[in-house]
Amino acid sequence: xxxxxxxxxxxxxxxxxxxxxxxxxxxxxxxxxxxxxxxxxxxxxxxxxxxxxxxxxxxxxxxxxxxxxxxxxxxxxxxxxxxxxxxxxxxxxxxxxxxxxxxxxxxxxxxxxxxxxxxxxxxxxxxxxxxxxxxxxxxxxxxxxxxxxxxxxxxxxxxxxxxxxxxxxxxxxxxxxxxxxxxxxxxxxxxxxxxxxxxxxxxxxxxxxxxxxxxxxxxxxxxxxxxxxxxxxxxxxxxxxxxxxxxxxxxxxxxxxxxxxxxxxxxxxxxxxxxxxxxxxxxxxxxxxxxxxxxxxxxxxxxxxxxxxxxxxxxxxxxxxxxxxxxxxxx
Ligand code: CO
Ligand code: ZN
Numbered sequence: 619x620x621x622x623x624x625x626x627x628x629x630x631x632x633x634x635x636x637x638x639x640x641x642x643x644x645x646x647x648x649x650x651x652x653x654x655x656x657x658x659x660x661x662x663x664x665x666x667x668x669x670x671x672x673x674x675x676x677x678x679x680x681x682x683x684x685x686x687x688x689x690x691x692x693x694x695x696x697x698x699x700x701x702x703x704x705x706x707x708x709x710x711x712x713x714x715x716x717x718x719x720x721x722x723x724x725x726x727x728x729x730x731x732x733x734x735x736x737x738x739x740x741x742x743x744x745x746x747x748x749x750x751x752x753x754x755x756x757x758x759x760x761x762x763x764x765x766x767x768x769x770x771x772x773x774x775x776x777x778x779x780x781x782x783x784x785x786x787x788x789x790x791x792x793x794x795x796x797x798x799x800x801x802x803x804x805x806x807x808x809x810x811x812x813x814x815x816x817x818x819x820x821x822x823x824x825x826x827x828x829x830x831x832x833x834x835x836x837x838x839x840x841x842x843x844x845x846x847x848x849x850x851x852x853x854x855x856x857x858x859x860x861x862x863x864x865x866x867x868x869x870x871x872x873x874x875x876x877x878x879x880x881x882x883x884x885x886x887x888x889x890x891x892x893x894x895x896x897x898x899x900x901x902x903x904x905x906x907x908x909x910x911x912x913x914x915x916x917x918x919x920x921x922x923x924x925x926x927x928x929x930x931x932x933x934x935x936x937x938x939x940x941x942x943x944x945x946x947x948x949x
Contacts, residue, residue, distance in 0.1 A: 664819075823908060874942075
């Protein structure tokens, strides 16, 4: 399968923490304009890419935002304190670099700890290489956000990069739109603010009133040393979600997804994620309820500067999404 991984590389490096997704939206809009009938953005900043048709109205959702840090305080010496924007894990922060929208880079340091239990977020600071508050205020301001620095690396079978959560979902949705011959009414929604509580998906689903929704996002794996037991592995195919903290997939949608995968010989894995959620968590509760499913891309080190996934899983995700969009009448 001929997927444009160079484009994925570009997509992962675009600045887009929750609430500041404009650059990502602009990139996606430019790429998809030739493949759609209509492009629009809503009040919150969701990008809606529409392909008109007859039959079911299908919403495909992938979130544009990434986790980040927001500056809360600047001290006399010019060190910054911050609050997390989304599910930031402290061990993933120390020693790493983050970047502001301006390109300014900072390094996350930690105070001397008296005891291991002091290892908390308020012991961390951001050093942007200045020596006073005045100097710091010339380059950053309170309320400004920063995201991880993390190169895109393509090792052949696997990919390592920052922000595969969820630019890989955006990428899969984009590739599916380019390929689909579906005659249904398609609304590809690139959502905002997923990482802080699926806020974009909520208003988009309400406005669109879809008959069916499919979110595409990453999921964790159980295939690293002494990982929490979980039956998802890199390279074994796209995940079909059964449950996470935000939803239980309806048996009907789940069965239909698995049937279409099996008939098209697309490898898949059942995904049970004991925490976290995705846009479908918000969408399936919209209005009177929307039949919703999730295609999950198995990903190691989610929410770190170096997330890792397997290209074979990306290919099965694109293939399955394309097949589902064509077969939706069966549901
Ligand atoms: Co995430
Ligand atoms: Zn995500």
